[in-house]
Amino acid sequence: MYKITGKQSFDVTPTEGKSEGLLNGDFYSLDIEKVDAQTWHILKDNMSYYVQWIERNDEAKTYTLKVNGSLIILEAKNEFDILLEKMGMANVGSAKVSKLKAPMPGKVLDVLVTVGQEVVKGDGLVILEAMKMENVLKADDVGVVKSVNVSIGEAVEKNNVLIEFE
Numbered sequence: 001m002y003k004i005t006g007k008q009s010f011d012v013t014p015t016e017g018k019s020e021g022l023l024n025g026d027f028y029s030l031d032i033e034k035v036d037a038q039t040w041h042i043l044k045d046n047m048s049y050y051v052q053w054i055e056r057n058d059e060a061k062t063y064t065l066k067v068n069g070s071l072i073i074l075e076a077k078n079e080f081d082i083l084l085e086k087m088g089m090a091n092v093g094s095a096k097v098s099k100l101k102a103p104m105p106g107k108v109l110d111v112l113v114t115v116g117q118e119v120v121k122g123d124g125l126v127i128l129e130a131m132k133m134e135n136v137l138k139a140d141d142v143g144v145v146k147s148v149n150v151s152i153g154e155a156v157e158k159n160n161v162l163i164e165f166e
Contacts, residue, residue: 003082006074100137100163102156106130110152113163117145126150126162137162 004010014021019030031043035050042049054071055064061081065072077085110127113119119139126137143165150162 001079003077004074005077006072098165099161100125100139100165102128102158102160102162103135103137104128104130105157106135106155108150108152108154108156108162109134111148111150113145113148115145115148119143119145119165128156 001011001013004012011024012021019032020028022028028044033041035041038054039050039052042051050066050068052066053063054066055062057063061076063074063076065074106128107130108126109129112124112126119125120142121139123139124136125139128135128137146164146166148163150156150160156162
């Protein structure tokens with residue numbers, strides 16, 4: 001079962017391997033034809049829909065679709081997500097990282113950010129030489145650099161705090 005939330009909220013229980021299931025307790029059946037890599041043509045109750053994936057964020061469980069030209073943003077939660085929410089544990093896995101620590105001892109070859117700089121997930125932060133290899137340490141999340149605690153040429157030990165985020 002999934003709880004789909006957008007402008008309206010729906011409970012959807014699909015039948016595995018089929019284009020049918022229950023929608024708010026009522027049976028549904030879809031005729032689905034793939035148009036291209038991101039677009040599907042769907043027939044439901046003699047109504048035609050062109051559905052295109054615009055953006056998919058599996059971590060946040062949000063999906064942006066274009067349905068017959070209208071943009072729709074949906075959130076999809078499965079039974080496990082709903083249970084965690086009921087137990088007050090919905091955001092357990094989404095704690096924001098406030099520090100970048102050295103994963104191993106090494107020498108700082110370059111610092112790629114400055115204080116006040118905004119970073120996004122995947123941005124390079126520090127280049128650390130360890131075991132004769134260059135390792136680019138990257139941002140795990142979106143944030144703003146609060147402090148840079150190392151400089152080029154500095155030797156660091158495992159778990160030394162290299163950068164702090166706001």
